[in-house]
Amino acid sequence: MIRRMLACGLAAGILAFGAQPASPAAPRPEDRTAPAAFAAPEKERAPRGGPAEATSTCEEAKEAAGGNRPYGCITRISSVRQADAASGSLRAAAGVPLPTNNCTGDEDGYWYATRTWMCEIDPNVHYTYYDQNNKWLGAATFAVAQQLDLDRLSLTWKETDQVKMIAREGTLPANLSISWTTECKSACAPNSTKVWEEQPVGLGQNLEKTYSVTNQPSQKYDFIDHTYKLDIHAAGTIPLTEPITWSGSRFRCDSKQALGNTSGCVVAWFTPTLSVSRAKFGSSADMIAWAQKNLSGHWGLKGTGKPLSRLQNAQQQKDNRRRVCETAWTPDQTVAEVTCDEFPFASSYESGALNGIQNGSECAQVKAVQKDSTGVLATDWPTVTTIGTVTGKEVCVRGHIPSSLNTGVGSYYVKLIREARLADKDEFWVQVTA
Structure with missing residues (x-):
């Protein structure tokens, strides 16, 4: 914006996700x-x-x-x-x-x-x-x-x-x-x-x-x-x-x-938005939407919560993942291709492991719900339901989610990192779409 308001001259004026993400590859x-x-x-x-x-x-x-x-x-x-x-x-x-x-x-x-x-x-x-x-x-x-x-x-x-x-x-x-x-x-x-x-x-x-x-x-x-x-x-x-x-x-x-x-x-001050589609990622996307609505952190929900921020250190990502998904974890074998999914992502500073939890049992617990048997996981396992008691004050959610849905959200986050050139501590929103 213009700071000096006057000039003149002579004669005139002068004028994740649960699965551990791979490091972003060199862009193609x-x-x-x-x-x-x-x-x-x-x-x-x-x-x-x-x-x-x-x-x-x-x-x-x-x-x-x-x-x-x-x-x-x-x-x-x-x-x-x-x-x-x-x-x-x-x-x-x-x-x-x-x-x-x-x-x-x-x-x-x-x-x-x-x-x-x-x-x-x-x-x-x-x-x-x-x-x-x-x-x-x-x-x-x-x-x-x-x-x-x-x-x-x-x-x-x-x-x-x-x-x-x-x-x-x-x-x-x-x-x-x-x-x-x-x-x-x-x-x-x-x-x-x-x-x-x-x-x-x-x-x-x-x-x-x-x-x-x-x-x-x-x-x-x-x-x-x-x-x-x-x-x-x-x-x-x-x-x-x-x-x-x-x-x-x-x-x-x-x-x-x-x-x-x-x-x-x-433009580092512009906060990009990660778009997570229910049609592509089914219960993994629904788990994020559930957490954004029902848990007090409302992580990444624009207009309600605070944005997430990228954690770039690969070892810290692994440590976060281990604490949330490899402690007190028994996979529910009734869920197809079951894996541990978590939100906020292990590769974000908002990970439950960086915000007070000692093991994943302290997160809110959910599992994918089967609706159909078409062979398309996002269609067959589109939503989640809670397991046990949820207070709404938990600092993370941990879910039993089909593997390809879980890793699919993770790959989109990696893509966002690359496309938005997110640096360590750069913020981003997460929007769950149809």
């Missing part, structure tokens, strides 16, 4: 396709604040002009508080549409994201032009649009920036132009990209440019946060104040940290 080329383990991702708004309010009324530009020359200034007024009604009517009268990207429909100056892209559209950048006597001469409204497309299997990403004059009135300098610079810290190459420099712009003209930036290879997690600088000014004039600046496009890159032998970048 086909893994770049749409992730099947995800529930349909809906973009989330960035948690770090909202659009900044204007902090100046062009007094700084007026003072710098010294009362003996025309001047211009830029302000950004939040659309959240209904900025400048006159500008809005002007834009409607001009019939100029806003620039478009994945944030179309959310043109409020906030950053939005999924795990693999970020965007924002800000329609309220205002340029105002005054004469040397501080008399208003004219004004223009600009929309700024940005989108970053990340690659979970590459340290290079693409950014597409747009600037568009969407309304104007009165008299403006004939040579009004745009300058834009994107800057990144030392982890990036290049560190600075001049997107436009004194690029002429007129009503309805959409400036658009796509460019690439690369995270310098490292053996750690790098958190990338760009700074953007925008000038709107009369080309060739001398700047009187600094350009407006903003940031907020924060994401994470790593090399061989979240996933072995691969490098990539994701």
Whole structure:
């Protein structure tokens, strides 16, 4: 979001699951396709604040002009508080549409994201032009649009920036132009990209440019946060104040940290959702849904419980599995292909073994219920029923579940880890679907 609200220039303004999961394998080329383990991702708004309010009324530009020359200034007024009604009517009268990207429909100056892209559209950048006597001469409204497309299997990403004059009135300098610079810290190459420099712009003209930036290879997690600088000014004039600046496009890159032998970048603050289908996983999916509804932890249930978080340490996963599923366990042989299934997953920090239990008998106990004999396990064993007394305060559930249903959920979790590039302690939701 834009932080500095003012700029000007001479003559114009400057502007698991029960079965132990295998470690995620190195992604294959086909893994770049749409992730099947995800529930349909809906973009989330960035948690770090909202659009900044204007902090100046062009007094700084007026003072710098010294009362003996025309001047211009830029302000950004939040659309959240209904900025400048006159500008809005002007834009409607001009019939100029806003620039478009994945944030179309959310043109409020906030950053939005999924795990693999970020965007924002800000329609309220205002340029105002005054004469040397501080008399208003004219004004223009600009929309700024940005989108970053990340690659979970590459340290290079693409950014597409747009600037568009969407309304104007009165008299403006004939040579009004745009300058834009994107800057990144030392982890990036290049560190600075001049997107436009004194690029002429007129009503309805959409400036658009796509460019690439690369995270310098490292053996750690790098958190990338760009700074953007925008000038709107009369080309060739001398700047009187600094350009407006903003940031907020924060994401994470790593090399061989979240996933072995691969490098990539994701929006770490976006929480993905593991989709577990009853049609595919029958009683294993029903056990998760039962626990989310009936046990006080409501693990992974969005809107009610807290998300789960990935546990990356393989030895700790095995230890968790052993404590929950290999202590006080007698498999119910009336269940086909019976195995011990558990939730929360052994490869999550929410595992019962990390939250106080000494053996699996302290979990709530359930078993698969047979409904049919078609030979399709998800159809034949679609639900669970409780065994013994359940208080609702148990920190885990342990189930007698057919093996392929149990391991199927586990394989989907591994797929989510790969597709979302989940690192240790990265959070995720679990959604049971039809």
